[in-house]
Amino acid sequence: MSTHLTPSDRTFMKHFAMMIAMLAGTAVVLMIVGTFVWESLPKESNQREMLRAADRIAPVASVYAGDTGRAAMEAAKAAAAKAAAAQVAYGGTTDGKVIFGKLCTTCHSTGAAGAPMITDKAAWAPRIKQGIATLVQHAINGYKGPTGNGPLMPPKGGNPALTDAQVEATVKWMVSQVQ
Ligand code: HEC
Known part of the structure; x- marks a missing residue:
């Protein structure tokens, strides 16, 4: 070639x-x-893409109860129970005198907001005639006198954390003071 x-x-x-x-x-x-x-x-890093990826690979459930985990869960449960107890007003006492002293006294010892005073037997006499059950209902649900136009007794004295039993005990104690 x-x-x-x-x-x-x-x-x-x-x-x-x-x-x-x-x-x-x-x-x-x-x-x-x-x-x-x-x-x-520098490599491009997409924040949202990274978050989405983290989401995809996240474990379905995140509770790990090994010995350490269990101890932590018990502690959390105890703390939650304590917090729940704190939600009940005044440590859950059913001592009417104590509850009155912590809340109801604001109005019922001063006559503030037009409240009948704890020392005013004359003002209480007609109310007591309604019967203790009615007084308790009025104290629990709120009350604006027989006409509905009176001064406002706020439901549970304005503290919804009070139980019905606590309100009842307080009303009974109040009535015992003005009879
Ligand atoms: C913000 C002020 C205020 C507080 C706090 C308050 N009261 Fe009263 N209460 C009133 C007023 C005002 C009336 C009168 C309502 C009316 O007859 O119009 C009243 C009336 C009452 C009556 C009579 C209801 C009736 O049927 O005549 C009871 C019982 C009573 N309160 C219980 C309580 C108890 C128990 C507490 C505490 C847990 C409390 N109150 C806290 C303002 C208050």
Whole structure:
């Protein structure tokens, strides 16, 4: 074959091969540079995508009750029970005198807001005639006198954490004071 190549063909082939080699070399250099640049750039981090991924791989339930976990759960339960007890007014006492002293006295010892005073037997006499059950109901549900236009006795004296039993005990104690 080579015998058919003229000297100018050979020169062309030489130059052409050199050109191909140079182009290939340039391509390799560009690939290396490109790879280096890509490595050195900070990777894009999509906050929302990361959150979504964290969501997807989150465990279905997160309660782990090993010995440590169980102890923590017991402690949490005890704390919750204590918090629930604190929700009951005045430590849950059914001592009417104590509850009166902590709440009802605000109005019923001063006559504030038009409340019948604990010392005013005359004011209480007609109320007591309604019967203790009615007084208790009025104290629990709130009351604005027989006409509905009187001064407001707020439900449970304004403390919804009081139980009905606590209100009843307090009303009974109040009545015992004005009879
Ligand atoms: C914000 C003031 C206020 C507080 C606090 C308050 N009262 Fe009263 N109470 C009133 C007023 C005012 C009346 C009179 C309502 C009326 O007849 O219009 C009243 C009336 C009553 C009556 C008579 C209801 C009737 O049927 O005549 C009872 C019993 C009573 N209160 C119990 C209590 C108890 C128990 C507490 C505490 C738990 C309490 N009150 C706290 C304002 C108050």
